[in-house]
Amino acid sequence: MITTDTSGATPYSDTVGSHHPDTGSGSPDHTVQLLSPTGERITDAVYSARADHLDRAALEGLYRDMALTRRFDTEATSLQRQGELGLWPPCLGQEAAQVGSARALRPQDFVFPSYREHGVAWVRGVDMRQLLLLYRGREHGGWDARAHNYNVPTLVIGSHALHAAGYGMGIQRDGDVGTGDRDRDRAVVAYFGDGATSQGDVSEGMVFAAAVSAPVIFFCQNNQWAISVPAAKQSRIPLVHRGEGFGIPSVRVDGNDVIACYAVMAEALERAHSGGGPTFIEAVTYRMGAHTTSDDPTRYRSRAEEEHWRQRDPLARLRTHLESIGTGEDFFTALEAEAEQLGEDARSYCRALDKPDAESMFDHVYATPHSQIERDRAWFRDYQASFEDGVAR
Amino acid sequence: MTTQPTLERVAMAKAINLGLRRAMERDSKVMLMGEDIGPLGGVFRVTDALQKDFGDARVVDTPLAESGIVGAAIGLAFAGYRPVCEIQFDGFIFPAFDQITTQLAKVHYRSGGRVEMPIVIRVPYGGGIGAVEHHSESPEALFAHTAGLRVVTPSTPSEAFTMIQQAIASPDPVLFFEPKARYWDKEEIDTHADDAALGLIEGPDGVAPGVAGLERARVLTSGTDVTVAAYGPTVRTALTAARVAGEEGRSLEVIDLRSISPLDIDTVATSVTKTGRLVVVHEAPTFFGAGAELAAAVTERCFYSMQAPVLRVGGFHTPYPVANIEEEYLPSLDRVLDAVDATLGY
Ligand SMILES: Cc1ncc(C[n+]2csc(CCOP(=O)(O)OP(=O)(O)O)c2C)c(N)n1
Numbered sequence: 001m002i003t004t005d006t007s008g009a010t011p012y013s014d015t016v017g018s019h020h021p022d023t024g025s026g027s028p029d030h031t032v033q034l035l036s037p038t039g040e041r042i043t044d045a046v047y048s049a050r051a052d053h054l055d056r057a058a059l060e061g062l063y064r065d066m067a068l069t070r071r072f073d074t075e076a077t078s079l080q081r082q083g084e085l086g087l088w089p090p091c092l093g094q095e096a097a098q099v100g101s102a103r104a105l106r107p108q109d110f111v112f113p114s115y116r117e118h119g120v121a122w123v124r125g126v127d128m129r130q131l132l133l134l135y136r137g138r139e140h141g142g143w144d145a146r147a148h149n150y151n152v153p154t155l156v157i158g159s160h161a162l163h164a165a166g167y168g169m170g171i172q173r174d175g176d177v178g179t180g181d182r183d184r185d186r187a188v189v190a191y192f193g194d195g196a197t198s199q200g201d202v203s204e205g206m207v208f209a210a211a212v213s214a215p216v217i218f219f220c221q222n223n224q225w226a227i228s229v230p231a232a233k234q235s236r237i238p239l240v241h242r243g244e245g246f247g248i249p250s251v252r253v254d255g256n257d258v259i260a261c262y263a264v265m266a267e268a269l270e271r272a273h274s275g276g277g278p279t280f281i282e283a284v285t286y287r288m289g290a291h292t293t294s295d296d297p298t299r300y301r302s303r304a305e306e307e308h309w310r311q312r313d314p315l316a317r318l319r320t321h322l323e324s325i326g327t328g329e330d331f332f333t334a335l336e337a338e339a340e341q342l343g344e345d346a347r348s349y350c351r352a353l354d355k356p357d358a359e360s361m362f363d364h365v366y367a368t369p370h371s372q373i374e375r376d377r378a379w380f381r382d383y384q385a386s387f388e389d390g391v392a393r
Numbered sequence: 394m395t396t397q398p399t400l401e402r403v404a405m406a407k408a409i410n411l412g413l414r415r416a417m418e419r420d421s422k423v424m425l426m427g428e429d430i431g432p433l434g435g436v437f438r439v440t441d442a443l444q445k446d447f448g449d450a451r452v453v454d455t456p457l458a459e460s461g462i463v464g465a466a467i468g469l470a471f472a473g474y475r476p477v478c479e480i481q482f483d484g485f486i487f488p489a490f491d492q493i494t495t496q497l498a499k500v501h502y503r504s505g506g507r508v509e510m511p512i513v514i515r516v517p518y519g520g521g522i523g524a525v526e527h528h529s530e531s532p533e534a535l536f537a538h539t540a541g542l543r544v545v546t547p548s549t550p551s552e553a554f555t556m557i558q559q560a561i562a563s564p565d566p567v568l569f570f571e572p573k574a575r576y577w578d579k580e581e582i583d584t585h586a587d588d589a590a591l592g593l594i595e596g597p598d599g600v601a602p603g604v605a606g607l608e609r610a611r612v613l614t615s616g617t618d619v620t621v622a623a624y625g626p627t628v629r630t631a632l633t634a635a636r637v638a639g640e641e642g643r644s645l646e647v648i649d650l651r652s653i654s655p656l657d658i659d660t661v662a663t664s665v666t667k668t669g670r671l672v673v674v675h676e677a678p679t680f681f682g683a684g685a686e687l688a689a690a691v692t693e694r695c696f697y698s699m700q701a702p703v704l705r706v707g708g709f710h711t712p713y714p715v716a717n718i719e720e721e722y723l724p725s726l727d728r729v730l731d732a733v734d735a736t737l738g739y
Contacts, residue, residue: 086523086716137716140526155527156485157457198456200488226457228433234456300432358721361714372680376709380721383728 028240031284032264033254037312039320041259050263056325062103062258063318064335066095069119070315071339072128075346076118076135080293084350085135091118093256093288096314097221099123100261101189101283104269108149108176110167110188112160115153116221116287117191124150128342129349138353157196161205161218164190168214168278177215178275187215187272195226197242198234206246206280213277217268218243220280221255223287228300243280255285256314286312358384399585406439406576408550409515411584412557413440413477417447419588420475423561426453426462427479427515436481437517437576459489466512467496475511477561483518483570484527490535497566498541509564513557517573518546519626519676521723523716530713531625531677536568537654537686544654545607546570548628550580552651555591555606562593562603570653572626610657612664616646619733620664622687623674624650627724631674634729645733653683661687662694669700670736674724679707701739704732 022029025046032047054062073091080088091098098119105111105123113120121131126148133139134153141152154160167188171177176186196202197220209216222239224231235242243250249271253264261283268279286309290297297306319332362377403411417423425440431454434441444452455462459480466476480486486493493514500510520529537544543565547553553571560567588594592606613628614635623631628649635645646664650657665671671691673684688703706724714722 087525134525137523137525137719140712140715155525156487195457198458198461200458200460226428227436228429228431229454229457233454294436299434355717356715358718361709361711361718361722365711370710372710376711380709383731384721 034259047263050266065099075343089292090289096258097255097283100258101265104265110149158199158201161202165205165208168216185273189217194222194231209278215272216278218280227291240282250280252282255283398583405550408554412554416561424451463489463492477513483530521574543567546625551582559603608652610660613647616644619670622648627674665695666698671703672732679705680710701736
């Protein structure tokens, strides 16, 4: 183990320039890091204690989560290329931020994701294949949010920050904060990107959560880009200071360090669960792939930048560390086989998906009968039947 | 002054790009703002290379906030600029709905006519591209229902080229709905058409530049049996219907409405007085849609010439469905022909 100050000043690690001195761990201008890019454990005065209990088996578990997420994500990208999906937003490069933070959650905590949180979905126990339904254009959602305490994606940037604030208000009214009962206290997390911080809804979400000290964690993955717009265009100050401005305790973490992401989330959850109110987390990471399969990053960013971040790959660094503490080749080999199977399952599931019944478009618009829906449905049914009867042209 | 036509065969996205370019060359106060419109050139490449050529003060990659885009555009208009805003997709205009309806639409009224809001809001809209939620909607009626806004939509590259310049010249705010499924349709356009040809000169009756050309519907095929009024993405479907019906001996008069607010009732009423029948086609839900307004207005004007009730072909009263079944939702050629048959059955 080495002890070092790891604000990690590199040309790309924090595109939003810091004007504040890093006064060490516990200051928002410090980037929490517990595993260096070269795979060495780092001691942090505040956060090490949150992760010290992660033994080799636990770290292997985190690695497995990340590796399977990546395998699935890669499979989905190729399924899009093969025409099986309309679109796919890859989470490549963001596995540590997602898996680390999500592994700190308790089952009763609720998550409002945006559209790229495949690693969080995995940890929450969503059947990954169901993630494909939305991007195949077969369903707008894909699973039961309440079954996994993990909502379906919100595609309107930033909207769900307010939903998280409101969910947190609900938890407060249920009396599920500050009871000290591990299985009762609950919190809610909104995951969003650097671009989303510019949306009014995200600011309003923080205003609301702060106003009533709601148990909400605003987890911002600063992956440096909002499609083609760099994070620096969204904010003149490090994003972590956005939280501070609302009076919300805030922390910046190396988003490619799965252990640190786990630790900062654990701390934020403890604050929320115990009645201490919201936390804002900026996880500094990188979207290694395109924004979506429709995007062409060569139009707006350099190969050198991509290469720089490839050197900081979240999986590589944990693998190096695992190897240094004795994880054997057989672990990685077995994991590869498991990942292959996951990819294979996703592929065959996706290819076998049929088209939904067209009349299902009228289902669930309202919870109760609505005469306009029924008129439209009846018209549609007659119209479809006219083809079967051979009456229509 | 007449110039030689310089014909170039371009896709609609490129035609709008060329129109924006002409407008920016014509008036240094014209500026563009939106998400990803700079180096990326917009997700549909409509603003391709414009930032490179006009600089980042005139082509602004904004922070990710639609309310911010339109609200800031209003401030810029107060300061004498003519902002053209890009909303990335139809479904993402709603964070800006407050700014558009409570402010943009009402500044001129509130100011007693002293302050104009020459702002254009470009919105790729409509379905048929296999997209996920919020990327295929047709929200034009929501804006047409709001007094103070002009709402227009081109159907072809040459129309798009002309209309975007007219919209920018308009002293009123214009919601400019671009049928995204037609972005790749190609047509020859006269890229050097002069201002008179483009309808950018103030009319003899004092009509502001751009406005007269913007609000006129166009009769595309002359016919005698049924009038088919369409706009934006459905114009091509209506034209195909006219061809197919023609082969079966039915004569359709296809009208491209072009403007939803105002509606060119005169042009449609003249046609319906002749044909006695009207079918309106749009992708948006028919319930409280543009077709409902047109049906009522035409019935008021043409009641004694009408042989059949006005029929509407459009979306259902559902959210836009998943892409797998959007073809069943969209007004297809079959549905248009069915409606034509039905109206002839009266
Ligand atoms: C309200 C709204 N406006 C625009 C878009 C189109 N859009 C989709 S993703 C995106 C960029 C989001 O960037 P960021 O918040 O940084 O998240 P990331 O995609 O990088 O994970 C934009 C502009 C949208 N989905 N919603």
